[in-house]
Amino acid sequence: MTLPKPAAKETAESAGKSAGFGSPSIEAVDLEWTYAGRSRPALAGINFLLEPGRVLLVLGPSGCGKSTLARALVGLVPHTLPGRWQGSLRIGGKDVATTPARFLGEHVGLVFQDPDSQIVMGRVDDEVAFGLENRGWARPDMQARVPEALEQAGLAGFGLRGTHTLSGGEKQRLAIADILAARPSLLVFDEPTANLDPPAMHATLERLAELAERREHTIVLIEHRLEAALPLADFVLLLDDEGRQLAFRPAGSVGPEAIALLEKSGAWVPRAWKGTGERRGETEPDKPDWRGDTTAPTAPTRQLLLRAEELCFDYPADASGSHAALESVSLEARAGERIALVGPNGAGKSTLLFLLAGLRRPSRGSVGLREVAGGDSSLEDLRDPSRLRPQEIASRIGLVFQDPELGFVARTARDEVAATSRASTSRHRRKSRPLDSDGVLARFGLGHLTDQDPFRLSQGEQRRLSLAALVLRPPAVLLLDEPTFGLDRRGTEAVMSLLDEQRATGQAQLLATHDPRLLPRCDRVVALDQGRIVFDGTPAEFLANPPYSPADPWRDGAALPDAATNSGAGPGTKDLR
Amino acid sequence: MSLMSSPLGPVRPDFLTRVTPVARLLAGMIWLVASVLTLDPVVPIRLAAAAIVTIVLWSGLPLRRIPGRMAPLGFAILSLTFFSIVLSAANSDRALATLAQIGPVRITGPAVTAGLSVGLRVVVIGLTTLLVFGPSDPTRLADSLVQQWRIPDRFAYGTLGALRVAPFMADDWSVIGAARRLRGIRASGLGRIRDFGDRLLVMLVAAIRRAERLALAMDARGFDSGIRRSHFREMHVTWRDWLTVAVALAVAVAALTLDR
């Protein structure tokens, strides 16, 4: 397969900066890396050659070493993180292991997954200049370059803003401006759209597409939102769950065996790669069996479990003034109902979940919780969660936090699962269920980790554990903040099947999410915007006419999978360009 | 809460906002030391007056916000003054006349003046702190410490990075508490101490994770490259800085030496 030669225009500007290597090639030969203190390599048997100016998409299940590869490309591995390095990785002909990190730092830029953890300075222009100062740029050059980079990232005029006042999407753009500023020739993006709302994600990917279009950079992209990312890629690198390379192919010609292996490893697989006709059940989010039981329990059991009336909430004013995080939000949830809570970054989703769980008190309005769906407790009044004692609240409502670590209460995974049931004194909700902690852990694929400290688990494992902890003593209402974020296919399946099961027993579920793929699996969608409810209805209605502008990203996000198969849009459309 | 902006919020440009932060720091330290040198209350009174005049005339600080900011000092000043007087060594000096008798406690004149001077020190310290940290944000202080005093820049900017994430940690702390409550963890009696410890541990683990991520991000942008860092915002020592330090010194000397 022939690819167009990259435009060899070494731009005057980047030539002015030290003897760079244009957009570099990347060559890995038997690359293997083991973190100090680990027995298993995080990456092994990596062999590929990426030509200059190409876009590489890295795919694989959670924990397979994608971020590790990104770190190797900037030299953090092996120069900053301790461990054992074998084989070679060459960028523009320079071996990463023997090239001083400062050289790599000048030519490679890495955007991390979480924008908040990579912003250093208090003001936007200082922040963009930070990387340039580290590289010893002269002041006049910096003064010229900083506004340019901001403009390239879509942040023109933001120079004097405080970095803490930016929205999630703006922070992500700032992170991109940061690395563009130093004019690196290799750009590495590690899940740059995680935690962004669909329009912001769209904008970020469009920005990436523009960069790719110019062919001035070699780009390595790690991204879970495959449908949107695949069209950008020239090549794909597939890794299995042990960090071994499954395949390195042009994006348009990935063989069926490689795809089958990738699927087996538990990773998401782009829809475009699926066979046209037969679809195997357990693989994709929109398939009927993955979707599970979408029929909610029938009317008599649909008892009111949670009612919020006219909730208002303001965060305390800071230097940028105060603003209402929630205004007059009213909401009801009934037994067996699954409600999706959607909205742009900063709309107030997490705030609403906190109020519902009684973790913050509304400045106006009220929240009422009933203990148990159906049965004898129907006479019980709705109770205000912030007035309940800890042992009473656990049976009524549970919250899975966006950051699972913050919620851990025990020193081993087993105790973590047992903690809630031990703490609650009231009646057990489903006595018939004979699951012990070990059984629950096994179900979540954590069976081998029962005695591990929860903090020692990987991100994906921690997220699953935080859900498992709510299984033995399921609360009547379960609130989840971004429950599937960063999970691979296998993890998402485990989470969703658990949720289906609990819903069938009458649990009401409220899911705050940016992933439109989950919407079809919910009974209702409640959409927030700037602290107000702007929509409350069925997923179909929501997707037909999302109450946001631009609306397309919301619609497309959920619709894309089917659209892609129906229209037969093939893989690697970029090759045709 | 953000530790990255100046503590009193936005300031309007004025003489002191144009003085480099280290010059203000030096001037502040001079007054701090002067106020601690004697037990004569006149010295801190003079310095406090000088500080108030400076704040009003040359600092650019939003005056309305100052009382709120100084309020927490009130209790500290009162309690420190009270105990300094009541527990003063001078009280047991039989040669001194009794000024008042509260129960078994005898209070002497020198005890009162010395106690007042200790309390007033805190007033001077508080006002001077406003003058040092109020007129600019910590980034400028770090710039200035690095450029003028040659403080190792990795430490200065590393600290700045840490200050930026402080609000996240404050959120973490309350979320951790909330999570424990929701999980039905209740603590009473001595269990509270254990609970506090567990919560602290979780927060510190989260803080360390945050630190590791931030350090990697900084290194990825060449923070540890060994190249000599340049400065986006250059700080120059001007006549204003010299004037500020000279005047601060003159005021301190005057406050210490002038007759009553």
Added chain:
Amino acid sequence: MSNVLSIPNASESSRWRTVDIIVVAILAVAFGVVFWAWNVYVWAWLGFLDKPWASIISGVWLMPAVVAPLIVRKPGAAIFAEMVAAIVSVMLGSQWGLDTLLSGFVQGAGAEIIFGFLMYRNFSVIVAFIAGAGAGIGEALHDIPVYYPTLDGSLQFGIAALDIISGAVIAGVLGWLLVRSLKRTGALTAFPSSR
């Protein structure tokens, strides 16, 4: 042509890596946040006891001076940690203002001397205990002339003694236990203290 490269354990040297700097700075900031909570829960009551008995828990403020060196094991860790914690409390509006910087420096130096005397080689609980006491001495040396100059000699002695005991027990021993717990969670794998 595969070259095996084992990266030498960078943390053995006394050079501060970026992680070392940031972790110490962030821990110090975190302690600043915790001090605030501590002030609300505990100090608010004990404050009424005031001198000398309030000094019994003064060791809490000395924890960074012991915890930071125990984790990163680099010269200067105690002073750096105490200084950052001091800066945070100045920024948040501590009643002692600028002076916190001075006292932070002296307290850190107290612990620093002990660790330095042992060449940053020994980090046992006994060393932590002594270093905590060292920080307490630093605290007493600063606080007594600045804040308690008028007090009776025996009271001053009481304050100093309690500062030192509290430093040794709370900052030293509890700090050491805290670091041990942190180690067990696996959070410190990047540092020599966990090997």
